[in-house]
Structures are given as structure tokens and as C-alpha cells.
Amino acid sequence: MEYIREAVDSNWVAPLGPNVDEMERLAKEYTGAKAALATNSGTAAIHLALATMEVGSGDVVFCQSFTFIASANPIVYQGATPVFIDSEPDTWNMSPEALRRALEDSATTGSLPKAIIVVHLYGQSAKMDELQALADAYGVPILEDAAESLGATYKGKQTGTIGKAGIFSFNGNKIITTSGGGMLVSNDSAFIEQARKLSTQAKEVAPYYLHEKNGFNYRMSNISAGIGIAQFGVLPSRILTKRFIFDYYTKHFSANPYVEMHAEMVQTYNNYWLSTLTLHSVNPKEVLEALAAQQIEARLLWKPMHTQPCFAGCTFYAHEETATPVSEQLFATGLCLPSTTSMTESELKRVVEALQLATLGVQEKREIEV
Ligand SMILES: Cc1ncc(COP(=O)(O)O)c(C=O)c1O
Structure with a gap:
């Protein structure tokens, strides 16, 4: 309530402001990621990541099949085609065995995926070493869907910070919430800055409204971020x-x-x-x-x-x-x-x-x- 009141008193009732900045700082501090972008949902964070990776019509994206549909919908939003990968029985997450076959086949047909979406379902990390080695061998970036796994680790590293980029969800049912919200993180600050631009209608630096690309309106509100700051304390x-x-x-x-x-x-x-x-x-x-x-x-x-x-x-x-x-x-x-x-x-x-x-x-x- 304190943070919300402050947002209202200072008239920062907008999808930006000091609470949003603080929320991003906390996400970086907690996960160890170099850069973070607060969004209005986890789904929006996935969509922004795919758009920043320039996934588009005619592209293929590999996605874990055993997940909530929000992992896969943004592939369709971008006009790309999902190929689904099964789980393995230890973690219930993406099977390196199935991924290997899928990558081999797509390399043979010259249709390598633009990205691989790995999910850390129910808070259990996927087998990242095996998956990352395969992705690296074919030069395909991994997007970690850590919507459910904030605070979970793999070999000491926070889930969401191991691949090219990761996302978290602060939906009402998650371990901490902003009522609705998400976060995109990456160790590549330039990647996050590109995503930030896309998240605010892709405005160019100009004295008038200039847009070279079609962007989105995906930023977290300063009021929601106020809830999130307090929630980080109880994580x-x-x-x-x-x-x-x-x-x-x-x-x-x-x-x-x-x-x-x-x-x-x-x-x-x-x-x-x-x-x-x-x-x-x-x-x-x-x-x-x-x-x-x-x-x-x-x-x-x-x-x-x-x-x-x-x-x-x-x-x-x-x-x-x-x-x-x-x-x-x-x-x-x-x-x-x-x-x-x-x-x-x-x-x-x-x-x-x-x-x-x-x-x-x-x-x-x-x-x-x-
Ligand atoms: C695995 C997974 N991915 C993505 C999302 C999407 O997050 P949001 O509801 O914040 O859009 C969720 C949760 O809703 C989820 O469980």
C-alpha cells in the first residue's frame, strides 16, 4: 500500500515511473541477470523476446509441448510455426533426446528454428546443460520460460538467466505477483534495450512520433510495480x-x-x-x-x-x-x-x-x- 500510495501521490499513475525502475533493479539483483524489462504480463515478455529475435512469418520456433499455452501463443502472434518437443521423465521439461532429433531433421531440410522455448515447469529447472549444448551446436538461441520458476536454480544459476533471454510471470497465481505482470531478463543489455523500444510502440528518437517498426504497448504499470517491490521482499x-x-x-x-x-x-x-x-x-x-x-x-x-x-x-x-x-x-x-x-x-x-x-x-x- 505504501508504494501504491506513493505512486498515486506523486502522480506516477502510468506504465513507467520509479516503482517500475525499482522492480527492474530488484529482478536483476535477485536473479543476477545483467538487464531486465518489466512488462504487463509474462506472455508479453515472451512475445517481446520473440519479436526482438526477429521471429517472423515463415520461421519455425521449437517449443516444449508440456506447458501452459502462453509459452506457445506468441509464436503464432509473430506468424511463425511452432514445432513441439516432448519432455523427459526426470524434470518433465524439454527432452534433449527429442530436441537433438528435431534439430538434426531441421538442419537436413535447411529449416533451423529461430528460437527454442524451454520451460521450467512447476518450478523445476530443465536439463539446461544438455539443451544449451545442442542449441549452441546449431547456433539457435534459447528463450527460457521461467514464468513458474522464479527463485529456482540449475547448478547454482537462477532459471531464466542461462539462455539468451528468460521471462518471469507475476500473474496472480504465481509465487509472487503484481496482480498481472512479467519480466524479460537477459545478460545481453543491447537485447533488452531493443525489447524496451518494441515494448513502447517502437518510438524512434525524433522530435515527433516516428516508427520504423510496429511495436507493442507492453510495459508494466507503476502501480503494479509497487505491489511487485513489496512482493520481492517475501519471495x-x-x-x-x-x-x-x-x-x-x-x-x-x-x-x-x-x-x-x-x-x-x-x-x-x-x-x-x-x-x-x-x-x-x-x-x-x-x-x-x-x-x-x-x-x-x-x-x-x-x-x-x-x-x-x-x-x-x-x-x-x-x-x-x-x-x-x-x-x-x-x-x-x-x-x-x-x-x-x-x-x-x-x-x-x-x-x-x-x-x-x-x-x-x-x-x-x-x-x-x-
Ligand atoms: C509456463 C507459463 N508460461 C507463460 C505464462 C504466462 O504468464 P502471464 O500469465 O503473466 O502472461 C504462464 C502463466 O500464466 C505460465 O505458467
Whole structure:
């Protein structure tokens, strides 16, 4: 409220101002990225990154299939064609194996992608070393969609700062929020300055309104940034609470043979934006219904992009050519559990009990309790 009041009192009620500058400074300080641009959504940050990479009509962009649709929509906004890449089973993120095949094929046909969008889903970092080595071998930039993974690391580096550019989301459901907002970061300051120009209608330096390119109106408002500054202060404790929630579920489901929590990969630090799991021999839709009957909202995992009607006909590379795609298996067996940081321990206990009941027979449940 203090920052918002100050914005109003000083009449900085605009998509620029001191709070926006401070928000960008905090993003750089927290992530270690050299440059940052605050935007009015994570989707806008992805769109700006692709526009700055000069993705256009006739181009191809590779994108992780197992994600929220906002990762892929900006490809279409730019008139380019998405090619979807499956996940691997450890991190649930882009499969280096599938990416290798896709790059080999596109090099053969002379249609290398203009960019590769890798997602750090649910707060778990992708296998960046393997993916970056492949991207470098073909000279293709990686855009990291770290919308869900602010604060998560890969081998000590913040997700979003490893590839050519990265984006974060401050949508209301994210680990910290500005009500709606995003951030584009990069270690290439010139890249961010180009994106900044595009984000404000691509105005040229001239004593009148001169535009050589078509830009966007994608800047974060000074009011929203005021919320974000305060939110950065609670980020470390939010991450600890998210990790506590995941650990609580893990401990209580350790003896349940039907529930497998999605634990973080070695050398990564997960912000556990959502606690996720896969079920064995139990139908997730039935489990959702059983939880809903007790006023507990859980969700299925993301439905892969290559199975979405709006992307019908797009090329897709599976992790293993002859097996069911990993992303499809995850969608068929996975769940997100309630993970909000305001949950009390008794609420967590209620979720655990409901899920044990929905997955275990009564006898098995008794044995676990003993
Ligand atoms: C993986 C992923 N990418 C992109 C976005 C887009 O962010 P925003 O909602 O801020 O546009 C989101 C969240 O909404 C997301 O979860």
C-alpha cells in the first residue's frame, strides 16, 4: 500500500515511473541477470523476446509441448510455426533426446528454428546443460520460460538467466505477483534495450512520433510495480513455505505405493510453485472428483500443446520414437495438489487424508497409519 500510495501521490499513475525502475533493479539483483524489462504480463515478455529475435512469418520456433499455452501463443502472434518437443521423465521439461532429433531433421531440410522455448515447469529447472549444448551446436538461441520458476536454480544459476533471454510471470497465481505482470531478463543489455523500444510502440528518437517498426504497448504499470517491490521482499519465505508443503506431502505419501511425488532433480533447487505427483494404477480424474467432494481443489497436469485442437497438425518430436510421449503419460497420470503458501498444517493434513482415502483401500490405509 505504501508504494501504491506513493505512486498515486506523486502522480506516477502510468506504465513507467520509479516503482517500475525499482522492480527492474530488484529482478536483476535477485536473479543476477545483467538487464531486465518489466512488462504487463509474462506472455508479453515472451512475445517481446520473440519479436526482438526477429521471429517472423515463415520461421519455425521449437517449443516444449508440456506447458501452459502462453509459452506457445506468441509464436503464432509473430506468424511463425511452432514445432513441439516432448519432455523427459526426470524434470518433465524439454527432452534433449527429442530436441537433438528435431534439430538434426531441421538442419537436413535447411529449416533451423529461430528460437527454442524451454520451460521450467512447476518450478523445476530443465536439463539446461544438455539443451544449451545442442542449441549452441546449431547456433539457435534459447528463450527460457521461467514464468513458474522464479527463485529456482540449475547448478547454482537462477532459471531464466542461462539462455539468451528468460521471462518471469507475476500473474496472480504465481509465487509472487503484481496482480498481472512479467519480466524479460537477459545478460545481453543491447537485447533488452531493443525489447524496451518494441515494448513502447517502437518510438524512434525524433522530435515527433516516428516508427520504423510496429511495436507493442507492453510495459508494466507503476502501480503494479509497487505491489511487485513489496512482493520481492517475501519471495525467499514463500519459496521456503512452498518447499515445506512439498516435503509435507512427500513425507505423508512415502508409504503410499500409488502416489509418486515429483521430486527435484539433483543439482537443481525447485521453488515448488505447485506440488505435483503422478499416480500409479489409480485414475486421476476419479481422484479429482473424490477430492472435490470434500471441497478440495486439485488439478490435472498441463495438457500437452501437440494435443491441443488449436495446434492440430503441428510437428511433434517424442522423447522416444516408439513409446507413448512422456508429456501424454504425465497428462494421463498426474495431479497438482493445493500448494498455496497460506495453507495451514491442518489444511495440509486434510488434503493428505482425502488423497490417501481416494487412492488406498481402507485396509491399506490402516496399515500405513500403524
Ligand atoms: C509456463 C507459463 N508460461 C507463460 C505464462 C504466462 O504468464 P502471464 O500469465 O503473466 O502472461 C504462464 C502463466 O500464466 C505460465 O505458467
